[in-house]
Amino acid sequence: MLCPFCLADTKFKPTKPSGSLATLYLCSDCKEPAPALYVQDYRQYPPVVISATGFRQHGKTVYFAALFYTLKKLSLARDWPDFFTMGLNEDSLDTVYGNVRLLEGGALPDSTPKNFPRPTMIRVDGVPIQPDCTLLFFDTGGECFEKPTQLVQFAGFVRRAKAAMLLVSVPDLEDPRSGMQKLLNTYIVGMRELGGKTEEQDLVVVYTKADQLAARFSPNWEDLRAYLVKGSIEDLVRTKNYIERMHKVSERLLAFTEQELHAYEFVNAAEANFKSVNFSIISALGSGTSDGRLPVAIAPRRILDPLLWGMEKSFSGSERLWQRWLNWLSGTD
Ligand SMILES: Nc1nc2c(ncn2[C@@H]2O[C@H](COP(=O)(O)OP(=O)(O)OP(=O)(O)O)[C@@H](O)[C@H]2O)c(=O)[nH]1
Numbered sequence: 043m044l045c046p047f048c049l050a051d052t053k054f055k056p057t058k059p060s061g062s063l064a065t066l067y068l069c070s071d072c073k074e075p076a077p078a079l080y081v082q083d084y085r086q087y088p089p090v091v092i093s094a095t096g097f098r099q100h101g102k103t104v105y106f107a108a109l110f111y112t113l114k115k116l117s118l119a120r121d122w123p124d125f126f127t128m129g130l131n132e133d134s135l136d137t138v139y140g141n142v143r144l145l146e147g148g149a150l151p152d153s154t155p156k157n158f159p160r161p162t163m164i165r166v167d168g169v170p171i172q173p174d175c176t177l178l179f180f181d182t183g184g185e186c187f188e189k190p191t192q193l194v195q196f197a198g199f200v201r202r203a204k205a206a207m208l209l210v211s212v213p214d215l216e217d218p219r220s221g222m223q224k225l226l227n228t229y230i231v232g233m234r235e236l237g238g239k240t241e242e243q244d245l246v247v248v249y250t251k252a253d254q255l256a257a258r259f260s261p262n263w264e265d266l267r268a269y270l271v272k273g274s275i276e277d278l279v280r281t282k283n284y285i286e287r288m289h290k291v292s293e294r295l296l297a298f299t300e301q302e303l304h305a306y307e308f309v310n311a312a313e314a315n316f317k318s319v320n321f322s323i324i325s326a327l328g329s330g331t332s333d334g335r336l337p338v339a340i341a342p343r344r345i346l347d348p349l350l351w352g353m354e355k356s357f358s359g360s361e362r363l364w365q366r367w368l369n370w371l372s373g374t375d
């Protein structure tokens with residue numbers, strides 16, 4: 043089993059401290075207690091590591107906050123009959139509901155300190171086509187992705203992600219070509235130092251702050267602008283079609299990366315070093331900020347796309363088939 047704290051493949055030993063009613067599941071490696079729901083239901087809800095990689099202020103923490111907001115506040119459960127999410131421990135519940143409150147009040151999360159983070163653990167049930175799983179969200183300060191040594195020290199969680207998520211805010215890069223290539227290069231070096239191989243990972247490049255980026259789109263990219271503007275959860279009801287559409291958008295974003303950003307070297311290096319490369323584009327807030335606050339209500343755009351890519355790439359065809367069969371048996375497919 044994967045320990046959500048030290049990321050080792052490990053065993054959890056049930057222990058009953060004297061005077062306590064609760065059973066603790068201690069990791070044999072780091073001795074941290076894992077949530078009972080995580081350990082007991084491990085097979086039914088296997089972990090999926092969602093790791094945010096990106097420079098400082100490129101939108102990692104706000105993305106996760108907007109995601110928690112979307113999972114809790116938008117009516118996905120109305121359209122997906124079996125869908126629900128659940129925080130697996132007190133920290134995760136605090137993070138999810140704390141971020142929902144923050145964004146609803148028009149405030150934004152602080153810049154994240156540079157440390158090895160504890161994950162926000164969320165059980166996800168009933169996303170169509172995707173197997174049920176436990177999402178482990180890892181987010182640390184962008185400084186950790188400036189140098190491979192920092193990545194190794196503070197962001198070792200990237201090694202356990204099946205899909206690597208690279209968050210890039212193009213408007214915040216002086217030169218997108220060299221900025222993106224530097225991030226990718228640092229990631230690849232750090233992964234090898236950690237004993238991992240990018241060749242075994244799928245890469246998902248996420249363009250953040252799309253509200254700002256789309257303002258720069260020439261008429262050639264009108265379809266991408268329309269995709270953002272029309273982003274609504276109703277589209278997600280037919281998830282199979284939705285994923286086909288995500289593939290088309292990814293191809294267009296690849297063309298954008300080459301033709302507009304001229305980041306050919308980035309694309310070539312990504313394709314040579316990863317199992318697959320896909321792109322998505324999101325706006326976590328839907329609009330700009332003013333004095334560090336949200337002047338209008340949050341209106342996230344397409345923010346489930348990277349998560350769906352992450353889930354899509356984390357399970358093999360046979361795992362997916364197995365899940366469908368189970369769904370069929372229970373009459374939910
Ligand atoms: N216009 C716009 N601005 C955004 C959006 N998302 C984030 N921002 C802005 O970018 C700032 C930084 O976002 P964070 O998510 O904190 O960045 P981060 O990558 O976590 O940064 P570090 O924790 O310092 O590594 C926010 O305070 C917002 O002002 C978005 O969707 N649109």
Ligand SMILES: [Mg+2]
Binds near residue numbers: 102104153154182184
């Ligand atoms: Mg942050």
Ligand SMILES: [Zn+2]
Binds near residue numbers: 069070071074
């Ligand atoms: Zn551990």
